[in-house]
Amino acid sequence: MKFFVDTAEVSEIRALAEAGLVDGVTTNPSLIAKSGRNMAEVIAEICAITPGPVSAEVTATDFETMLAEGRYLRGIAKNVAVKVPLTEAGLRTCRVLAGEGTPVNVTLCFSPAQALLAAKAGAAFISPFVGRLDDISTDGMSLIADIVQIYRNYPALKTEVLVASVRHPIHLVQAAKLGAHVATLPPQVIRQLLKHPLTDSGLAAFLADWKKTGQSIL
Numbered sequence: 400m401k402f403f404v405d406t407a408e409v410s411e412i413r414a415l416a417e418a419g420l421v422d423g424v425t426t427n428p429s430l431i432a433k434s435g436r437n438m439a440e441v442i443a444e445i446c447a448i449t450p451g452p453v454s455a456e457v458t459a460t461d462f463e464t465m466l467a468e469g470r471y472l473r474g475i476a477k478n479v480a481v482k483v484p485l486t487e488a489g490l491r492t493c494r495v496l497a498g499e500g501t502p503v504n505v506t507l508c509f510s511p512a513q514a515l516l517a518a519k520a521g522a523a524f525i526s527p528f529v530g531r532l533d534d535i536s537t538d539g540m541s542l543i544a545d546i547v548q549i550y551r552n553y554p555a556l557k558t559e560v561l562v563a564s565v566r567h568p569i570h571l572v573q574a575a576k577l578g579a580h581v582a583t584l585p586p587q588v589i590r591q592l593l594k595h596p597l598t599d600s601g602l603a604a605f606l607a608d609w610k611k612t613g614q615s616i617l
């Protein structure tokens with residue numbers, strides 16, 4: 400399973416990439432706004448840090464402008480994946496960009512039928528938002544199960560399931576058990592994955608015993 404980091408904070412991405420924890424990056428207009436940075440500059444910087452796909456999202460809602468924005472964003476770096484919303488114009492844009500060899504991430508997916516349409520439009524990634532479904536008392540993870548099953552039924556569909564709106568490590572574990580290809584995680588969730596109180600207490604005990612020996616390895 401690939402781990403993408405869901406942020407536009409370059410320092411966070413650099414630290415996680417140096418630790419080998421990042422296979423790609425996803426951004427969205429809200430994350431760009433939160434960074435306070437110019438979008439083209441920040442996407443270029445992120446693309447230089449990671450060789451993996453970096454999703455940059457269009458903001459137009461009509462097909463012609465969306466396509467022009469997608470081509471512009473793809474021109475920033477060869478590892479840009481253009482992110483489009485799951486609308487009719489978005490799927491039309493997806494089809495054209497995919498035909499040009501641009502990987503497209505279709506975002507804001509909330510139903511299995513939407514995911515099937517995105518795959519038929521040639522999306523490289525479909526982004527179902529599990530956390531936002533959980534927020535409205537709907538089981539976000541059952542959407543992942545449905546999409547994984549549907550895509551498996553049709554091996555000609557090459558779209559990868561990119562689990563988005565992940566809020567905690569349990570989402571990640573459940574998505575991995577279901578066989579989702581990718582999860583995009585906020586930096587704090589990636590760090591939470593590392594933590595276990597028994598790791599911390601076990602290490603403290605080992606180090607305390609080691610100190611008693613008076614030895615040093617180097």
Ligand code: E4P
Nearest residue numbers: 405425426427531563564565
């Ligand atoms: C995915 O690509 C989105 O950027 C993201 O996962 C949305 O998460 P949120 O629901 O926490 O905003």
